[in-house]
Amino acid sequence: MQPEDLMRAPFHLDQEALDWVVATWDGLDPLQQAAQLFTLNSRGPVDAAERARLAALQPGGITRFFGTDGEAERSALDALQEDAAIPMLVSADLEGSRMSLPFGTPVPNPLALAAADDEALTREVSRIMAAEARAIGVNWSFTPVLDINAAPRSAIVATRGYGSDPAKIARHALAQLTEFEAAGLAATVKHWPGEGYDDRDQHLVTTINPLSMEDWHASFGKLYGDAIRAGARAVMSAHIALPAYRPDAPDAERYLPATISRALNEDLLRGELGFNGIIVSDASEMAGLTSVLAPLEAKIEILRAGCDMVLFSSDPETEIAAVRDAVASGRIPAERFRAAGLRVLGLKASLGLHRSRKAPExxxxEGRATITERAFAAAPTLVKDRDATLPLDPARHRRILVLSPGIVEPMGNEQIPFALPQMLREAGFEVTEAPYGTPLDITGQDLVLYLFGEETLLTRSRIFLDWRALHGHFKTAMARPWTALPTVMISFGYPYYLYDAPRVPTYINAYSTHEAMQRAVCEALLGRAPFAGTNPVDPFAGAPDARL
Incomplete structure (x- = not known):
């Protein structure tokens, strides 16, 4: 790589910016240069200790795990940027729903937007997300997601992607990408070289993309190629193997995660697809990588294999120094190290950070609440209503028994109660919420309502219906209330519960657990609004009896 390459897409640097990049890199000592290749996480209050930690490390960027006070977060990021000798990249996973800014406007997740399937609406939602992120100091988003939801048992793709149809994924992901980029928010497409055909979680194991190269080029290859041409400034290289790319190589090489595969990063992504932007690793301490290499070794191999930036470190002082030493020994070639550093600084310059690091006003x-309300209302999808149970009516279904494990928060796995039961009470129903884990008893009820709130869950190998826990006993685990009472099952997340409950007569997918989505579903349940969404995946998960 030559510095002048930064004047081409996707950086488009002018001479002034390019001069800043080169002079800045050349002015750093080797340890400072190594630190620029790390994005560290920042959690909790940005107090004096956190400011001192980051000021001493001087990383190239941080990923901030935000609290609920947006003004406090903006002030904190302004302070951290003031402390930085070189302006920092500030990244976040802007994936919508509960994987977004906790103080921002509630927005649907990608699967809900795919169910609404209105590209203009996706653009409007993306503009809201970008504006709110930029206003507090975020300049880099680890989205959009290009994964293909092909393996129904995957707990990790689930609601994070735009479904199973590559054409639909392209429409919505590229709409988000272009809106983010237009707002001055660097977009990252992920998870390279493509997730969704392995039902395991790369947080726990190296996952495998099993496609032939012909099929890969027709699907993921086209998606990434389109994203590159649309101006994506970053690609996230993940702990996913693509063994078909080097069919004659030893298995140990064919099944390397992309994060440490020079073939996938340098030959396929840069060489064949022509990507000139920055390659950032996925979180470097996920077991999809650390089951292959020890964490310190993994950081070195990430950079050797063509990634420009390492995401996260539990021991940054040691690992940054180890990268410096690997360059000094020649293990990381000097030209590879310099190319990574120039691209990191090139991304910063392309965001204008060499001129101003302060969050823009x-x-x-306008009309954010109206836009997002429209987006939530467009997503709920009635998959089947075999016995014409809907709409719900207090005259027919006055006494409702709710069975639910509650909403599972994606990162911390905390339990959050549903608001929908209270909404139904306000509509004239008598609602009984059975404590989770108590034996099923439908005596005196007119309708059974199952509510599930498991969006994409990180480090959960599987999402499934645990009938014994849900019904509270070995014996009642085998009971099915719909042979006696009208029964409705609603998923506000994972869209494939019909695989475990194929004969449930009424099933609805609502994709997102936010209260705004619960309210939209309530309106549709009562017949006040249509179920406007269409299936972005096969909700029957290939089970023929689920259609009955």
Whole structure:
């Protein structure tokens, strides 16, 4: 790589910016240069200790895990940028729903937007997300997701992607990408070289993309190629193997995660697809990588294999120094190290950070609540209503028994109660919420309502119906209330529960657990609004009896 390459897409640097990049890199000592290749996480209050930690490390960027006070977060990021000798990249996973800014406008997740399937609406939602992120100091988003939801048992793709149809994924992901980029928020497409055909979780194991190269080029290859041409400034290289790319190589090489595969990063992504932007690793301490290499070794191999930036470190002082030493010994070639550093600084310059590092005064789009309300209302999908149970009516279904494990928060796995039961009470129903884990008893009820709130869950190998826990006993685990009472099952997340409950007569997918989505579903249950969504995946998960 030559510095002048930064004047081409996707950086488009002018001479002033390019001069800043080169002079800045050349002015750093080797340890400072190594630190620029790390994005560290920042959690909790940004107090004096956190400011001192990051000021001493001087990383290239941080991923901030935000609290609920947006003004406090903006002030904290401004302070951290002031402390930085070189302006930092500030990244976040802007995936919508509960994987987004906790103080921002509630927005649907990608699967809900795919169910609504309105590209203009996806653009409007993306503009809201970008404006709110930029206003607090975020300049880099680890989205959009290009994964293909092909393996129904995958707990990790589930609601994070735009479904199973590559054409639909392209429409919505590229709409988000272009809106983010237009707002001055660097977009990252992930998870390279493509997730969704392995039902395991790369947080726990190296996952495998099993496609032939012909099929890969027709699907993931086209998606990444389109994203590159649309101006994506970053690609996240993940702990996913693509063994078909080097069919004659030893298995140990064919099944390397992309994060440490020079073939996938340098030959396929840069060489064949022509990507000139920055390659950032996925979180480097996920077991999809650390089951292959020890964490310190993994950091070195990430950079050797063509990634420009390492995401996260539990021991940054040691690992940054180890990268410096690997360059000094020649293990990381000097030209590879310099190319990575120039691209990191090139991304910063392309965001204008060499001129100003302060969060911009970004006006929030007008009518945000109206836009997002429209987006939530467009997503709920009635998959089947075999016995014409809907709409719900207090005259027919006055006494409702709710069975639910509650909403599972994606990162911390905390339990959050549903608001929908209270909404139904306000509509004239008598609602009984059975404590989770108590034996099933439908005596005196007119309808049974199952509510599930498991969006994409990280480090959960499987999402499935645990009938014994849900019904509270070995014997009642085998009972099915719909042979006696009208029964409705609603998923506000994972869309494949019909695989475990194929004969449930009424099933609805609502994709997102936010209260706004619960309210939209309530309106549709009562017949006040249509179920406007269409299936972005096969909700029957290939089970023929699920259609009955």
């Amino acid at each position: 970004t006006p929030a789009p």
